[in-house]
Amino acid sequence: MSTASSHPAAPRTSTGWSLGDITVHRVDEIELPRQTGPWLLPAATPEVLDQAPWLRPDFADAEVPRLASHAFAVQAGGLRIVVDTGIGNAKPRANPAWNGLDTDFLERLTAAGFPPESVDLVITTHLHTDHVGWNTRLVDGEWVPTFPNARYLASRTEWDHWAATDLDEARAQMFRDSVHPVRDAGLYARVPVPADGPGYEVAPGVLLVPAPGHTPGQVAVELRGADRRALITGDSIHHPVQLSHPHVHSCVDVDPAAAIRTRARLLGGLADTDALLLGTHFPRPTAGTVRREDGREDGRYRLHAEPAGELPAAV
Template sequence: MSTATPRQAAPFASTGWSLGDIAVRRIDEIELPRQTGPWLLPAATKEVLDEASWLRPDFADAEVPRLASHSFAVEAGGLRIVVDTGIGNAKPRANPAWNGLDTDFLERLTAAGFPPESVDLVITTHLHTDHVGWNTRLAGEEWIPTFPNARYLTSRTEWDHWAATDLDEARTQMFRDSVHPVRDAGQYDPVDVPDQGREVAPGVLLVPAPGHTPGQVAVELRGSDRRALISGDSIHHPVQLSHPHIHSCVDTDPAQAVRTRARLLDTLADTDALLLGTHFPQPTAGTVRRENGRYRLLAEPGVEIAATVA
């Protein structure tokens, strides 16, 4: 039985946020299945969700957290940048919800003004299956880089960690079809990311965010009007604002993940900086506020941004 997700007939729309001289758009791939929340965040029970009434209806249903897969397309300093590339099409995956997808992601990206050949930089927050899938596309029987003119970046710590890890077959397959073809094309560039971060494009910084994986980074956008932070998987879901101790079942170091999340939330809290969640369902973004000894997200839906001419 095919597990492919059929293409949708909905019209293309590009939701985004202006930071002044930087624009960032959400490029949708799929909404993740309902069972993803309880699997990924088992401590995010109905009772925990009930303690943060602001999570409903956007971020949770009556029982479980909602999650999504999308990329962020960033215009900064005259460059087109894609942050994380989702699950990808036609990839053989052990997870049935990710196996053999057939989505309109590339069409959405192109409609937003980011045709693959125009992309200058691809930032991989970490080397997990649902963040590298559109690194490559199938051409005949060969996986080739989706973005032929782009430099692909990840942190050197992340790269070296997986290079030294004994991989199971599912992860080996992911590296085989979504990472190694880019490396073999000479396009993957592991970079050192110091504690203070590393600027990789005008106003675009990689910020260490370890815990989910050893070398994960978040992406800070310093626009002329405001700042934003793309979370990667340092914050999977807004429930982790009200309960930062809730960690993912696939965190390599849960205690470090909690420390990272607390640090990032503290820097965002009570400022006008946007938090852009890599797996947050719509409305995806918001500002962080302290409330009764916890954090909460004040949602800030994006607006439709006209595509720029490539």
């Protein structure tokens, strides 16, 4: 599925959230096709969705969960940080919905105050196709780093896992066009994120938190602002239905049991606080606070949505 090649003008402001001294912008890429939800989360049936009526209309329609692809652009400690880079343009992909995209993602990122050359850090929560696409762009027939002045970060566990894996052709293509050019430019750093502990700080108030299960070395990103805290999920939580039903797991989780444990740990740490949960694939309103359903203690939660406000472009 390709978008039109004539792009509308990118907005001069972005939507996002202020945590005090840290701001987070949502930068849209595409809404994922309707069939993505039933494929990715097969246990999220209409009957399961019915048990969480708060999911509709924003997060699900009558039959399926809704999902999106976007990045988070973070300003913290004087640094510009991009968390995950989506699917990317012009990439040859086996998934027809991702193949040969032509979106205005970079224009939107620039309008939010994050022109590619200004970005200091790119955080990869995990090395999947829809999280590394804008790591590179096509210039004169060559894939080159989109963010030439940035350090790209991935957890050492994640990097080592894929380095030791026999890749199918589709995944090998992704590494060739979106990961290896960054590595070969000397821009990718492998971060030793401890399996236990509070997280590994990569910038002031920005921590990588272990979130294994979807992949062995996946991380979530914790933001500790002066006024409040936030957590960017990566694919530890694909969709808000997994708050109400944490045992609903992704069909591509490497270790579903570990993914369920990770989800329980992360949600338990957010529940009944003012911390924001920021979903990497959540459709708008994207974020909210986590509350136990009706005061229950059985690990079932709901999201109290907190829509993004208009933020000026990063300065």
